[in-house]
Amino acid sequence: GAVVSQHPSRVICKSGTSVKIECRSLDFQATTMFWYRQFPKQSLMLMATSNEGSKATYEQGVEKDKFLINHASLTLSTLTVTSAHPEDSSFYICSARRASGSPGELFFGEGSRLTVL
Amino acid sequence: DAKTTQPPSMDCAEGRAANLPCNHSTISGNEYVYWYRQIHSQGPQYIIHGLKNNETNEMASLIITEDRKSSTLILPHATLRDTAVYYCIVRAYNNNDMRFGAGTRLTVKP
Numbered sequence: 001g002a003v004v005s006q007h008p009s010r011v012i013c014k015s016g017t018s019v020k021i022e023c024r025s026l027d028f029q030a031t032t033m034f035w036y037r038q039f040p041k042q043s044l045m046l047m048a049t050s051n052e053g054s055k056a057t058y059e060q061g062v063e064k065d066k067f068l069i070n071h072a073s074l075t076l077s078t079l080t081v082t083s084a085h086p087e088d089s090s091f092y093i094c095s096a097r098r099a100s101g102s103p104g105e106l107f108f109g110e111g112s113r114l115t116v117l
Numbered sequence: 118d119a120k121t122t123q124p125p126s127m128d129c130a131e132g133r134a135a136n137l138p139c140n141h142s143t144i145s146g147n148e149y150v151y152w153y154r155q156i157h158s159q160g161p162q163y164i165i166h167g168l169k170n171n172e173t174n175e176m177a178s179l180i181i182t183e184d185r186k187s188s189t190l191i192l193p194h195a196t197l198r199d200t201a202v203y204y205c206i207v208r209a210y211n212n213n214d215m216r217f218g219a220g221t222r223l224t225v226k227p
Contacts (some may be wrong), residue, residue: 108160
């Protein structure tokens with residue numbers, strides 16, 4: 001089956017620093033990737049939609065200057081949390097849709113747990 | 118996309134069938150029903166989806182009522198590893214994104 005890999009799986013950083021999370025589709029090309037954030041005991045909240053070669057579309061309330069998304073190739077999207085603060089500590093999950101295939105069949109990464117001290 | 122309603126939690130005995138309901142009374146004709154699950158601290162896993170016919174795969178069965186206003190995900194022989202949060206999502210086929218509700222926390226007990 002299709003595999004989506006995230007790296008790093010866990011990251012701890014100091015307040016004020018920036019952290020980059022990578023999302024890769026390992027065995028398929030993904031024209032669209034999605035970034036979610038999940039706080040403890042809550043559901044996944046869509047942050048942004050990333051299309052290869054174009055600017056990401058952010059959900060209402062998500063600061064695009066704080067959460068920089070780059071989708072430079074059909075297999076890689078990155079999320080950079082800039083000037084991270086403790087309230088940014090969360091579980092970040094990406095998903096990818098195959099260039100060919102059902103729009104509904106999204107493949108999810110394992111998630112990246114960010115802890116900001 | 119149509120809103121869904123799921124019970125917040127359910128228990129199931131190991132080896133028995135787990136039947137997870139989902140209400141989507143405002144579903145429209147072009148919207149599919151998708152099920153995903155999320156095991157603790159992992160990314161969601163696709164289970165199954167359907168439009169109006171019942172569907173079955175190696176993981177589960179999806180039963181959609183004739184009026185399509187509700188559906189049931191069936192795990193025929195639940196195991197402890199099926200303990201997870203199960204999300205029922207209704208969305209149009211050509212919609213790009215996938216939005217999650219609160220889901221049902223299924224606990225399979227020995």
